[in-house]
Amino acid sequence: MKGNVIKYERDNIDTDVIIPGQYLKVHDYAELALHAMEGLDPNFHSKVKEGDFILSGRNFGCGSSREHAPIALSHSGIKAVLALSFARIFYRNAVDGAFLLPIEIEEDAYSDISEGDEIDIDISTNEIKNLTKNKTYKMKPFSEIIGKIIEAGGLFKYKPD
Amino acid sequence: MNITEKILARASGRQRVTPDDVIFANVDKVMVHDVSGPGVIKVFDKLKKQGINVDKLWDPTKVWVAEDHFVPSADKVSAENIVKLSNFTKTYGIKKHFKYGMGQYGICHTLSHEEALVLPGDVYVGGDSHTNTTGALGSFACGLGHTDVAYVLLNGKIWFKVPQTLYFKLNGKLPEHVMAKDFILKIIGDISTEGGAYKTMQFGGSGIDEMSVESRLTLCNMTTEAGAKNGIVEPDQKVIDYLTSRGAKNISLVKGDDDTEYEKIYEYEGSEMEPLVAKPFSPENISIVREAPSVELDKSYIGSCTGAKYEDLEAVARILKGRTVKIRTEILPASISIYKRAMENGLLKIFLDAGVTVGPPTCGACCGAHMGVLAKDEICISTTNRNFPGRMGHVDSQTYLSSPLVAAASAVTGKITDPRDLN
Numbered sequence: 001m002k003g004n005v006i007k008y009e010r011d012n013i014d015t016d017v018i019i020p021g022q023y024l025k026v027h028d029y030a031e032l033a034l035h036a037m038e039g040l041d042p043n044f045h046s047k048v049k050e051g052d053f054i055l056s057g058r059n060f061g062c063g064s065s066r067e068h069a070p071i072a073l074s075h076s077g078i079k080a081v082l083a084l085s086f087a088r089i090f091y092r093n094a095v096d097g098a099f100l101l102p103i104e105i106e107e108d109a110y111s112d113i114s115e116g117d118e119i120d121i122d123i124s125t126n127e128i129k130n131l132t133k134n135k136t137y138k139m140k141p142f143s144e145i146i147g148k149i150i151e152a153g154g155l156f157k158y159k160p161d
Numbered sequence: 162m163n164i165t166e167k168i169l170a171r172a173s174g175r176q177r178v179t180p181d182d183v184i185f186a187n188v189d190k191v192m193v194h195d196v197s198g199p200g201v202i203k204v205f206d207k208l209k210k211q212g213i214n215v216d217k218l219w220d221p222t223k224v225w226v227a228e229d230h231f232v233p234s235a236d237k238v239s240a241e242n243i244v245k246l247s248n249f250t251k252t253y254g255i256k257k258h259f260k261y262g263m264g265q266y267g268i269c270h271t272l273s274h275e276e277a278l279v280l281p282g283d284v285y286v287g288g289d290s291h292t293n294t295t296g297a298l299g300s301f302a303c304g305l306g307h308t309d310v311a312y313v314l315l316n317g318k319i320w321f322k323v324p325q326t327l328y329f330k331l332n333g334k335l336p337e338h339v340m341a342k343d344f345i346l347k348i349i350g351d352i353s354t355e356g357g358a359y360k361t362m363q364f365g366g367s368g369i370d371e372m373s374v375e376s377r378l379t380l381c382n383m384t385t386e387a388g389a390k391n392g393i394v395e396p397d398q399k400v401i402d403y404l405t406s407r408g409a410k411n412i413s414l415v416k417g418d419d420d421t422e423y424e425k426i427y428e429y430e431g432s433e434m435e436p437l438v439a440k441p442f443s444p445e446n447i448s449i450v451r452e453a454p455s456v457e458l459d460k461s462y463i464g465s466c467t468g469a470k471y472e473d474l475e476a477v478a479r480i481l482k483g484r485t486v487k488i489r490t491e492i493l494p495a496s497i498s499i500y501k502r503a504m505e506n507g508l509l510k511i512f513l514d515a516g517v518t519v520g521p522p523t524c525g526a527c528c529g530a531h532m533g534v535l536a537k538d539e540i541c542i543s544t545t546n547r548n549f550p551g552r553m554g555h556v557d558s559q560t561y562l563s564s565p566l567v568a569a570a571s572a573v574t575g576k577i578t579d580p581r582d583l584n
Contacts, residue, residue, distance in 0.1 A: 012354060012443065016549040020556075021529035024196045025231050025239045027203045039551040059355040062388060063549060064528070065290040067200055067306035087388055088359050089290055093306035097204075145183045145320060155312050156213060160185055160320075 001101075001122075002131070003051040003079055006044070007115040013040065013056050014063035015090065019072045032068055033075035050077035053121070055113055057083065060102075061090025067097060074099035080121060082128070082139075084110055095146055098154030103128070109137035123150070163326050163417035164395050165361045168301040171415075172284045180424070182323045186301075189283040191313050194227040194269045195239070197288025198246045200307030201314065208311070218253050219317035225257035225278055226250050227269035230524040232261045235531035267496025267522040270294040270466035273302075274378060275498045277409035281396035286313055291466055291546065293385045297377035298404065299396030299415065304385065324390045326361040327352075328423040331368030333431035338580045340476065341376035342468065342544070342564035344429070345383040346437045350447030351427070358388030360424070368431040369394060374403040375472040382467045383546050386444040436579050438542070439562040442550050450567055453577040459539040461486070461572035462553070463565055464493035464520070465527040468544020471499045473565040478508045480569035480580060481515040487575040491533050493520040517572075529554050542571045 017039030019032060026032055037044035054073065060083035061069060070093045073081065080101040081094070094102045103121060109128055113119060117132040121139070128137045142150060152158035162170060166178050173184035193201055205215045218224060226246060231239030250258040257278070259266040265276065269287060272278060273295040279285045281299030286292065288310040295302035305319065313319050329348055335341070349356070362384040369377065377394045384392030395416045404412055436450040448454075463469060463477055474494060492512050494500040500522065503509050512519050526533035527545040535541055535554030541561070543553065548560035561577060570578040 014547075014549040016529070016547065016552045017556075020551050022531075022534075024528065024530065025199075025235070025242055027199050027242075039549075039556050059358070059388065062354055063290065063547060065288065065292075065304040065306050066196070067308060085355065085358070087355075088390060089304055089306060092309060096312070097306065097308035143183075143322070145322070155308060155320075156208060156211075 001079060002118060002120045003053045004049065005053050005055045005113055005115060005117045005119060006048065007055045007113065008040065009057065011057035012059045012062055015061060015066050015069045016063055018061065018069040019066065024066060024068060029071055029075045032072040036072035036076045045076065048076045048078065051079055052077055053119065054078055054081045055110065056081065057110065058085045060086050062087035065089045067093045070094040070097060070099035082109065095149050096155035101150065104140035106138060112137070163363065163421040163423065164299065164415055165301055165326060165363070165391060165393055166323060167415055167417065168282055168284060169321065169323055178323045180323050180325045183320060184323060185318045185320050186284050187318050188286055188313050189223065190279050190285040191224050191310065192227065192269050192273065192287035192289070192292065193310060194229050194289060195232065195242050195246055196230045197307055197310060198226060198249060199242045201288065201311045202245055202249055204307050204311040215315060218314050221254045221256070224255045224314065225259070226255055227259050227272055228261050228266055229268045229522070230528060231530050232523055233521060261521070265497045267499070268466045268524055270382065271470065271495035271499070274298060274374070275407065275496050277404045277407035280404065280409060280412055281400060282413060282415040286310065286319060290385045291382055293389060293392045294378050294382040294466055296391050296393040297374060297381040298400055299394065301391055301393065303391045322359070324359060324361045325424040326363050327357060328363050328365060328426045330366035330426060330428045331364065331431055332366055332428065333368050334371045335368060335431045335434050338566060339434045339436055340564035340566055341372060341379040343437045344434055345380045346439055346444070346447055346562065347429070347434060348427070349383065349387050349444050350437070352387055354386060354443060354445045355388050357384055360389055362387060362389045362392045363423070364392070364394050370397065373472060374399050375470045378470065379467060383444070386546055436564060436567050438567065438577055439548055441548050441559040441561065444547060444562060450563070450577060450579040453561070455576060456540055458488050458542055458571055458575055458577065460488055460535070460541040461490040461568045462526060462533060462541055462543040462545065463568050464491065464495070464525060465545040466495055467546040468565050468568070469493055469495040469499070471502050473544060474499065474503050474508050476565045477569040478511045480566060480573065480583065481517070482511050484515055484573050486516045486572040488572060490517045490572040491520055492517050493525060494522055496522050526553050528552070542568050542577060544568045
């Protein structure tokens, strides 16, 4: 899975900036996408392209349980968020609703990958290749259940053993 | 096993669970509101298109519905969401729908305890992150997103990874000017907004035994801000009395084993606690009130599931009695039952005499939705739970989180004020 990186070099990107509370009443996915990241980066909508990735620090998606957050990012074209760690409900929502891949990375990838870099994520080998910088980083493997739900295409398609 | 593990073992039909086990837990109660409800309806529409049967819920008697975020309807879109929600409960035969303008209604987490909808030992999930609140009744209470709640509504179960447990022990009572809100802010400041991530935060010790059920609700409410999966207090006679007086029957108490192990134990002395605020823009950005910045406040907001329970309003009334507010102050009781008690016991008169605007129950400005949101550069002290950028309105507004006592004292002076320092 190849794409370009939009980097937010900070921790605790919360759901209030990913999709501000005033849009919680909106359930039209395309309309939510128009306001993605509005609380932090009002230019996000004009710069994001289909297939892009977000790269960020610790505790990405902390705050509310609003599924609007992964929905707004996914419908903006974001296929994966790479972060040092994730808040639990954002992580579950991303996986169970099959909106995007939450990829846990290590410090080396976080500091090394720059805005605009083209990267290739391979979840079968848990490797991230930086095609721009010609480097390779490890991602943390998904836990067994998360891997299975991702493989199935979301919680509703997953059949427990 | 500790109490959370015991509840999850029972709910997943196992003798024993240990942290990191992945289980499917049978759910006892589930809640949706006017934001997550329409979200669930959208998921149902998607499922229908995929050929998945959504004609019937697993058990409509175990489902209850609140109207709280955008009520009274803030605009046309939120009005339509309320209509959608009413159609949903009618279609699926959900009887427990608390509608505004029709008797008891209020913030979902407040109804969970005011209406005794959740009992000790229950697995309770809700389409809202502050579902953790209700763990104060001795339940496993956990917030989920729309897809997960839709899954529960159709299947009656959901997957969990059994969490590690952090144990917070409070030795001795909190001083009179210190509230449970101060204690949970202290904890979040100590462990950070990620410190409880994916974990259980359990509270115990003599200080918790002494605490009212409502104070314990405040503690569990803000475990969400530390990233926790659930907050919990082992239930006792106070919980039985609280729920029984609200009509609950057949309450059984589940407790952890004596030899329970915790991942980590944190100990606090009640007598050492002080009034605190969380400064913008994070609940972990803690300062002692007496050392807080000397900013000119524009507003004091006393509302939400965190800070507008009856006990919270009583604390505010103690401060405001015979005084007037210097800045805009709004008090929004968290449910109609609380509003009524505040009226019957003279609290509303104290508030109105002080110059406060008293509003209806709503999540309102707490989540930046409507009814009192902040303008650019406005600074608010608030009894709510989050102060991220833009949380209560404009992205350049600022919110200081505090206890109801501090928010009331600050309303009187227009500056962040320790209740002990009022004349």
